[in-house]
Amino acid sequence: xxxxxxxxxxxxxxxxxxxxxxKDRLARGTVTAGAVIALIPLALVLFYLLRKGLGSWSPSxxxxxxxxxxxxxxSSIGGIKSAILGTVEIVALASAIAIxxxxxxxxxxxxxxxxxRFASLVRFFVDVLTGVPSIVFGLFIYIVLVxxxxxxxxxYKGSLALSLLMLPVVIRSAEVILMLVPSGLRESALALGxxxxxxxFSIVLPTALPGMVTGVLLAIARAAGETAPLLFTAAATDRxxxxxxxxxxxxxxxxxxxxxxxxxxxxxxxxxxxLTLVVMILLLNVIARLVxxxxxxx
Amino acid sequence: xxxxxxxxxxxxxxxxxxAEGERRRIAPRAGAPVAPARDVNGATAAAGEQEPKxxxxxxxxxxxxxxxxxxxxxxxxxxxxxxxxxxxxxxxGSGKSTVVRCINRMHEEIPGARAEGRVMLDDLDVYDRSxxxxxVRRAIGMVFQKPNPFPTMSVFDNVAAGLRLSSSxxxxxxxxxxxxxxxxxxxxxxxxxxxxxxxxxxxxALSGGQQQRLCIARxxxxxxxxxxMDEPCSALDPxxxxxxxxxxxxxKQRVTIVIVTHNMQQAARVADRTAFLLSxxxxxxxxxxxxxxxxxxxxxxxxxxxxxx
Amino acid sequence: xxxxxxxxxxxxxxxxLPDRALKxxxxxxxxxxxxxxxxxxxxxxxEAHPAFAHEGVFGFAFNNDWDVSGExxxxxxxxxxxxxxxxxxxxxxxxVAVASAIYANELCPLRLRTAxxxxxxxxxxxxxxxxxxWGIFFLAPKLQPIEQWVADRLSFVPxxxxxxxxxxxxxxxxxxxxxxxxxIVSAISREVMATVPADQKEAALGLGATRWEMIRTAVLxxxxxxxxxxxxxxxxxxxxxxxxxxxxxxxxxxxxxxxFGQGYSLAAVIANEFGEAQGLHRSALFxxxxxxxxxxxxxxxxxxxxxxRASRAGKSTPLAAVGPQPIAGxxxxx
Numbered sequence: 001x002x003x004x005x006x007x008x009x010x011x012x013x014x015x016x017x018x019x020x021x022x023k024d025r026l027a028r029g030t031v032t033a034g035a036v037i038a039l040i041p042l043a044l045v046l047f048y049l050l051r052k053g054l055g056s057w058s059p060s061x062x063x064x065x066x067x068x069x070x071x072x073x074x075s076s077i078g079g080i081k082s083a084i085l086g087t088v089e090i091v092a093l094a095s096a097i098a099i100x101x102x103x104x105x106x107x108x109x110x111x112x113x114x115x116x117r118f119a120s121l122v123r124f125f126v127d128v129l130t131g132v133p134s135i136v137f138g139l140f141i142y143i144v145l146v147x148x149x150x151x152x153x154x155x156y157k158g159s160l161a162l163s164l165l166m167l168p169v170v171i172r173s174a175e176v177i178l179m180l181v182p183s184g185l186r187e188s189a190l191a192l193g194x195x196x197x198x199x200x201f202s203i204v205l206p207t208a209l210p211g212m213v214t215g216v217l218l219a220i221a222r223a224a225g226e227t228a229p230l231l232f233t234a235a236a237t238d239r240x241x242x243x244x245x246x247x248x249x250x251x252x253x254x255x256x257x258x259x260x261x262x263x264x265x266x267x268x269x270x271x272x273x274x275l276t277l278v279v280m281i282l283l284l285n286v287i288a289r290l291v292x293x294x295x296x297x298x
Numbered sequence: 299x300x301x302x303x304x305x306x307x308x309x310x311x312x313x314x315x316x317a318e319g320e321r322r323r324i325a326p327r328a329g330a331p332v333a334p335a336r337d338v339n340g341a342t343a344a345a346g347e348q349e350p351k352x353x354x355x356x357x358x359x360x361x362x363x364x365x366x367x368x369x370x371x372x373x374x375x376x377x378x379x380x381x382x383x384x385x386x387x388x389x390x391g392s393g394k395s396t397v398v399r400c401i402n403r404m405h406e407e408i409p410g411a412r413a414e415g416r417v418m419l420d421d422l423d424v425y426d427r428s429x430x431x432x433x434v435r436r437a438i439g440m441v442f443q444k445p446n447p448f449p450t451m452s453v454f455d456n457v458a459a460g461l462r463l464s465s466s467x468x469x470x471x472x473x474x475x476x477x478x479x480x481x482x483x484x485x486x487x488x489x490x491x492x493x494x495x496x497x498x499x500x501x502x503a504l505s506g507g508q509q510q511r512l513c514i515a516r517x518x519x520x521x522x523x524x525x526x527m528d529e530p531c532s533a534l535d536p537x538x539x540x541x542x543x544x545x546x547x548x549x550k551q552r553v554t555i556v557i558v559t560h561n562m563q564q565a566a567r568v569a570d571r572t573a574f575l576l577s578x579x580x581x582x583x584x585x586x587x588x589x590x591x592x593x594x595x596x597x598x599x600x601x602x603x604x605x606x607x
Numbered sequence: 608x609x610x611x612x613x614x615x616x617x618x619x620x621x622x623x624l625p626d627r628a629l630k631x632x633x634x635x636x637x638x639x640x641x642x643x644x645x646x647x648x649x650x651x652x653x654e655a656h657p658a659f660a661h662e663g664v665f666g667f668a669f670n671n672d673w674d675v676s677g678e679x680x681x682x683x684x685x686x687x688x689x690x691x692x693x694x695x696x697x698x699x700x701x702x703v704a705v706a707s708a709i710y711a712n713e714l715c716p717l718r719l720r721t722a723x724x725x726x727x728x729x730x731x732x733x734x735x736x737x738x739x740x741w742g743i744f745f746l747a748p749k750l751q752p753i754e755q756w757v758a759d760r761l762s763f764v765p766x767x768x769x770x771x772x773x774x775x776x777x778x779x780x781x782x783x784x785x786x787x788x789x790x791i792v793s794a795i796s797r798e799v800m801a802t803v804p805a806d807q808k809e810a811a812l813g814l815g816a817t818r819w820e821m822i823r824t825a826v827l828x829x830x831x832x833x834x835x836x837x838x839x840x841x842x843x844x845x846x847x848x849x850x851x852x853x854x855x856x857x858x859x860x861x862x863x864x865x866x867f868g869q870g871y872s873l874a875a876v877i878a879n880e881f882g883e884a885q886g887l888h889r890s891a892l893f894x895x896x897x898x899x900x901x902x903x904x905x906x907x908x909x910x911x912x913x914x915x916r917a918s919r920a921g922k923s924t925p926l927a928a929v930g931p932q933p934i935a936g937x938x939x940x941x
Contacts, residue, residue: 010354011422011523014436017464020817027819028714034706035715035723038793041786042730048745049737105640108633122637125644131907133847135877136651136896143650143893167640195622197629225734228849228874232881252736252850259740259854267744274737285732289725404813409717436815446806450828459824460814513810520814 049275056272066238066254066269077265080273082240083254087277089242090155090234090250091224094162098223099216101163102170109171110178111200130168135228137164142232155241155248158234165229166219173215177208180297210295217288221281227252251277353554354420354523355380356401356438361415363396363405363578370396372578373415378524383546383555385569385586387562389606393578394558398526401556402438403431419523436460439517439553443529445509447501447516454497456512457483460520479519486552487515488545507538514545518553525549527557531564543568562602566590574598648900655894657887667894673860673871675880680891682873682898684862688777689846689872689899692856695781696845700788701838707789708796713822724797731790739854742783747774747855754778754867772867775857780870783851788841795840799833799917800826833917839910843903849874873899 064079105122113119141161146153181204189199205212230236230253237247251273258270356378363371371393378384386394399405400413403424416423424434447456457480480497484490489511493504501512510530517525527546531539546555546568559565565572566586573583574595582595593599600606659667662680670681711723754772762768803826811825827834857869858879873895881892 010420011433011437014433014815016430016432016815016817020464020820024817024819027823031706031709031714034703035710038703038707038727038730038789039723041789042726042733044745045733045737045741048741052744101636101640104633104636108637112630112633113637118637122641125641127907127911128904129644131843131847131903133849133874133896133899133903135849135874136847136900139654139877139881139893139896140647140650143654195626197625200629221732225732225736227734227736228878231878252734255736255740256850256854259736259743270740274740277734278732278737281732281734282729285729402813404809407809407812432815432817434815435813440809440813442806442809442813444806446804446810448807448810448825448828450831459811460816463814463816463820463824516810516814 046278049271049278052268052271053273053275056268057275061272062276065240066249077263077269078238080251080254080269080276082238082249083251083273084276085240085242086155086234086249087224087251087280089244090158090230090248091162091220093156093159093244094166094223095216095220097159098163098166098170098219102167102219103174103212105167106171106174106178107200107205109175111196111204126168126171129164130172133228134165134226135231137161138229138232140164141229146233153233153235153247155234155244155246158230158248158250159244161229161233162223162226165226166223169219169222170216173218174208174212177211177215177295177297178204180211181207207296210291211297214288214292214295217284217291221284221288224284225252225277225281227256231256251280353381353550353552355418355554356524356556357416357418358397358401359416359418361397361400361413361417363393363400363413364411365408366410370578371400371413374575374578374580376573376580376583378554378556379571380554381550381552382570383550383557383568385565385572386556386558386575387560387565387572387601388575388581389601390560391577392575394575395528396578397575398528398556398558401524401526402435402440404435404440406431436520437522438524438526439520439522441510441513441517441525441527441530444533445506445513447504447509447512449500449502451501452498453493453501453504453512454480456501457515457519460516464520480515483515483519486518486549487511488541488548489515505538507534507541510534510538510542511545514542514549518549522553524554524556527555529558529560532560539564562590574601576601651893651897651900655890655897658891658894661887662891667891668898671862673876675888678887680887680894682891682895684860685871685873685876685895686898687862688856688870689874689902691777691870692780692784692852692872693842693845695778696784696788697838697842698785699782700785700841700845701792703785704789704792704837704841705796705834708793708800709822709826711793712797712800713826714818724794727793728790730786735787735848735851736854738783738787739851742779742851742855743775746782747776747779750779750782758865758867767866770865770868773857773869775855775869776867777856777870778866780852780856780872783855784845784848787848787851788844791844792837792841795837795914796830796834799830799837799914802833802917803829830917832913836910836913836915836917839906839913843906843910846906847874847899847903849878853878 058079061079062084063081065082066080067078105126109119109122113122138161141157141164145151145157145160185203185207186199189203190196194202230250234248234250234253236249236253236257238249241248255270255273255277258266258273261267261270358374358376361371361374361376362369374397376397386397388394396405401417401424403413405411405413413425415425417425419434419437422429424431424438447453448459451459458476461476461479481490484493489508492508493499493512496503501509504512510533514525514530531542534542543564546557549555550570557565557569569586571584572586572589574581574589574593574597576597582589582593582598584594589598590602593602658680661678662670667680667682668686669683670679671683672679672681673684674680707723707727711720711727715723751772751774754776758768758770758772760768807825807829808821811821816824852872853875856872856875858871858875859869860871860876877892877895877899880888884892
């Protein structure tokens with residue numbers, strides 16, 4: 001049955017040329033190298049952050065206010081208490097504004113607007129909002145609320161700028177999740193005679209909840225890290241100030257101010273603040289991922 | 299790179315190992331009249347034809363296939379004779395597609411899937427560790443259930459795709475060779491007359507039946523020894539199906555064909571031999587006529603008379 | 608019941624109230640968002656107007672003279688600076704991002720895949736001010752000797768060679784931006800590559816293609832539009848990025864002298880000068896913001912069309928309609 005010659009002789013013509021093999025190996029090696037390169041910055045950033053930032057961490061670091069950038073002795077540059085509290089307050093208010101509005105809009109888009117022209121318009125504008133550079137949000141709130149009213153910077157104005165930034169993120173992620181809720185679920189509830197609002201609140205939203213929480217947490221993480229919208233709205237101050245109606249400090253702004261300081265101690269404070277901020281954001285990310293695992297949707 | 303005669307017309311690839319001196323010129327010279335009459339052995343009367351274009355036999359020896367821990371194919375010994383059409387029939391889930399995908403080692407592309415046993419292509423075990431799986435897939439072509447021409451490529455590029463992988467088609471002579479090979483493949487697939495004027499159109503612009511014949515041409519272009527067909531007509535209309543069945547009849551003179559089908563009438567029409575698979579095991583194999591009229595095994599009889607499946 | 612009370616099947620007006628309240632309430636909300644965005648645009652244009660009136664719209668964009676004290680506001684150096692850094696970001700970032708996407712989807716062992724994608728997405732979690740911090744204190748000093756070496760070796764090449772390497776410079780800014788756009792370009796490329804139908808890949812493998820040949824034949828051509836779209840979303844992000852760039856680019860509003868020298872960008876000038884800006888100066892900064900806004904709008908618009916077309920071709924899921932990976936994409940600020 002076999003053709004004459006050693007086994008597989010007839011099949012020699014199908015062999016893969018060394019050139020092809022080389023190209024395959026080269027290409028795969030290059031692609032793998034690219035993937036490794038992509039991870040190097042992350043490792044470097046986190047490593048350097050830990051190295052420079054951990055040194056600044058101490059109980060007093062979190063408990064004292066910063067004392068400005070001017071030339072002081074190292075022991076009296078203070079900590080970042082006002083910055084942490086400020087970030088928490090400003091972002092909390094921003095979330096309180098952006099989340100209900102964002103989810104409400106997403107619900108409207110999926111449940112009512114659907115494929116109508118108006119809905120397409122809304123989607124288009126939300127897309128527009130997604131691409132706005134973050135500093136432009138700050139400028140907008142500045143025109144409207146700082147210059148327009150003749151009043152000065154305030155924490156809540158920073159919150160408004162951040163909420164503008166969070167809005168498209170919340171809307172889009174909520175919309176995706178809501179669309180993943182199987183329409184069969186809605187239909188069977190409607191077929192049982194439930195009014196539409198009932199279906200939304202009792203069936204759709206609970207099913208979509210984990211996914212939406214994930215999206216919301218990621219939006220919050222994003223807002224917490226933003227500097228530019230706060231520069232001309234909440235501005236900054238050193239003292240702890242729980243009143244959102246006045247100047248308020250925040251971690252990103254604090255870091256930004258300290259970056260340009262000639263004093264090493266101040267720069268170290270910036271590293272400590274940066275580490276704090278990154279830890280907060282990573283925590284939010286981790287929680288977001290854990291929550292998304294509990295989602296019963298894709 | 300030694301040569302035992304005039305330089306090959308096609309950009310032959312350098313063999314990895316053994317049989318250096320055995321390399322023969324197998325393909326017809328470019329420009330030879332296409333599809334001349336062939337006898338059973340595939341030898342032609344065309345001038346310059348040195349080697350009979352002949353399919354090889356495939357033998358499965360104790361073939362087992364796993365998806366993870368689940369054993370889908372449970373030890374099959376089966377013989378596909380050279381230049382014959384062998385059909386594999388059986389109810390869904392019997393492992394027909396899996397068996398066929400083991401032959402050209404596509405089965406192992408699925409994560410967690412593996413195969414055991416031997417698949418002998420002529421006298422070579424394709425699962426042997428020294429064998430290059432890429433070469434196996436070139437020697438054993440495959441036509442899939444749903445026609446899958448490359449959507450971003452023209453008709454011509456689709457057929458040429460396999461050829462271009464081995465870097466033929468470079469330079470003026472190469473381009474000329476490429477064109478004649480593409481034409482040859484399209485003629486062999488019975489598609490040339492319909493697409494000669496449309497070679498630049500996207501492959502996906504053809505009708506379903508044409509697309510499937512395009513895929514057949516694409517497989518034929520690299521001149522495999524065996525072509526596996528996994529329910530090639532199930533997505534096609536009856537007329538397209540008929541055309542492909544006629545094609546299979548012609549093609550078996552140059553390649554060995556294994557066709558999986560759930561359509562028993564189709565098996566009866568095209569296959570020389572038929573194998574019946576049930577739950578991952580070979581129940582019976584024999585000349586098609588016998589399987590359908592005088593099967594030995596009662597399960598075969600029940601299946602072909604439609605009692606189940 | 609024959610001739611029965613048909614009102615049994617009707618709901619009382621009161622019962623229908625929540626439904627209508629919800630519907631109109633939410634509609635009003637969405638309309639409000641629309642109105643807000645329009646108002647946003649209008650106010651911006653209004654504030655920018657004085658500067659445009661002073662310089663002329665094209666004068667503002669194309670005059671090469673940003674002189675605050677002299678009340679001249681030609682933003683060309685800023686626009687060029689923005690373009691230079693963004694182009695650098697694309698040049699460096701897109702190949703790496705696409706390579707990591709190809710690796711993750713086609714070559715990576717299954718158990719490592721999630722870890723790899725999570726890690727690349729984590730790059731988006733780092734706030735831009737931290738990137739700036741890291742850039743100015745770690746990356747720039749570390750790379751300075753190398754940059755100087757390159758500048759000296761290639762001194763005959765315009766723009767790259769010659770000159771001394773300053774710590775804030777275009778190249779570092781471009782590099783940082785490349786890192787920042789990695790997650791989004793990679794996420795979208797992965798998403799698009801995942802839509803390649805398996806039978807396409809099988810067809811290529813069945814023909815006897817090596818792994819790379821299969822990727823080259825069946826995956827990449829299929830994904831071309833989507834990958835380009837992802838790159839453009841990255842571009843949009845790079846154009847608008849403010850803080851990280853401000854920190855590492857310096858503040859030299861002159862037409863980019865050379866790659867390793869200080870530069871400026873539209874976003875950076877706003878961040879640096881807005882605090883003390885008055886009158887015409889402030890208006891010019893608003894104009895810069897408007898230019899930024901319009902640029903990102905255009906780029907993102909084109910990008911979205913490309914991406915949605917590419918992923919819709921693969922499958923029609925809600926993701927395709929909205930845009931793939933909105934979470935990752937939104938996280939990365941695109």
